Amino acid sequence: MKILKVLTVAALASVGFAGASHAADSYKFAVVPKAMNNPFFDLTRDGCMAEAKKLGNVTCIYQGPVEHEPATQAQIIDDLITQGVDGLAISVSDAAAATTLINKAVDAGIAVITFDSDAADSKRAAYVGTNNKEFGKALGEELLKLKPEGGTYGMISGGAAAPNLAERVDGVREALKGSKWTEVPGSPTFCNDDVTLAVQQAGDLKTANPDIAAIVPVGGWPMFAPDGWKNFVEPFKADVESKKVALVVADTLPVQLQLLKDGYANALVGQRPYEMGEVAIQTLLKLKKGEKVEKIIYTGLDRVTAANVGEFLK
Template sequence: MLKYMLSTALVAVGLAASAGGAGAADKYTFALVPKNTNNPFYDQALAGCKKAEKELAGQVECLYVGPGEHGGGDEQAQMIQDLITKGVDGIAVSPANAPAMAAALQGAAGAKIPVLTWDSDLLPEAAGERLAYVGTHNYEIGVNLAKIVMKIKPKGGKICIQSGGAAAANHNERMQGIRDTLAGKASTTPPGDRLAGQNGWTEVDGCPLYTDDDFPKSVQQMEDILGKYSDLDAFVPTGGFPEFLPDAYRNVASKYKDRIASGSLALVVADTLPVQIDLLKEGLASGNVGQRPFEMGYKAMYFLKDIKDGKPAPKDPTYTGLDVCTPENVATCIGGGS
């Protein structure tokens, strides 16, 4: 409770300061709301947001606010309600819990606050609560993770998928992409159909794993599952969770470096932050499929300004591109732009 009170107090202080500046200079205050603020992935989005703020030279303020840690999404939803009540000029949010966020956003339209989602979207039935999604084609992340796995293990095998959260729409879409691609058959809804022998692939008992974006937990899960199943053929996190603690990750992955090198174990991880590329270069992963969070934060500010200036909303969805990295192309795999 104290943590929540401190968080909302910080939102109120930030908004009060922003409101003063807005009145003096007609500055728009746009909130960039990540799932949590202790994640290096979202640091990249903040950097993009701040670059747009600098380029727009006093026309917008990037107000970066979110839970300190990723929980069930309730704290983030409450923060969104507070932002609406305080009257920010626009909101770009990465929903931690899609249903909870849809409910929290219901007052935005009435308050004439444009809303974009980024990184993670609302569920299709709630898409009307935002104008557009700006970010990764999450299903395609799963597809590309699975393609790397299949290249290493063409005959199939035993797999464990590690996800961020059971209610996170983006991770469910990525899991569906993995499962559909490995199975060779499309499923109807995220997170797809559990692999139980399709095309030679079977998910081991106890998986998928859910980290709730708790990085120490994700490393422990990785260590436990690889220890439990010595014949595991593939371990695939749908986010960079364990690699975001590089030293802890090294301690675990180094035990399997020979298996990774030989192709006995396909260890393929989502995201391509610099620390993750270093791990790939060290031979501690089989591949990475990365997003472009800097672009998400950067474009969200420009899109919200356009909307407030009376221009059309961006195309829904607006995808920001992917980077597919393997040991063979690791020196040149990171792109820029969409």
């Protein structure tokens, strides 16, 4: 009888151990950016990796196209589905292509959320990131604060099929509607997240419209090439400092904050990409545990000018 009791305790201990092991299942979550050569997404990667390390039972796989190529992103997502990852967080380059793949992943039992750029009509469980319409409106509002007298302006966007960027462009236009600002022909230009091309397009806007009063990139691309951006701004830097020409740019990466401090921009409106990475992992883990999550999780915006740039550089 005593032996039986020992065996029973051992069996219970074994069940308990198995239960603990199950509770601490390991998960592989993939974060798929639009482009891995975009420093904005480096911060999302860092947030993802830090949160995974903190949790201990999560591996963050950071994988996407080197450059902004929607077809390559689609292939990478398809490959990750085939590999059987536990969860996907996708910054959508092309909403139509991504929707098909997101639905395929969900049907295969993979938890899927979007971040930064959404595919709202897909089966994704949640979106984590910026309210992009409000982001665009904030850019327009900062421009109105700088130059309420208006003038002509041009925008630089990234991928033409990216839904988040289209919302930002709409937001800028909405903020400036009814003001004395008018958009130049050919705006927005599309740089496909190519930082060198974005700088070139800024120069093209200035050359084609010598009296242009503002340039508004709805992503930080041209400033991600700091030497190129400086070379672009230098010939009319005095006009920027006097606000004759306003440069209102999206994102607040450290390199951009320094450029703003040095007089190479007037205002920045920033997202929180690091937090996107953290929250993406937290959300995917909740989904795998069967917990409910909010459909829309906004990570907030920051507005930076010469008056408060020092605080952000700290």
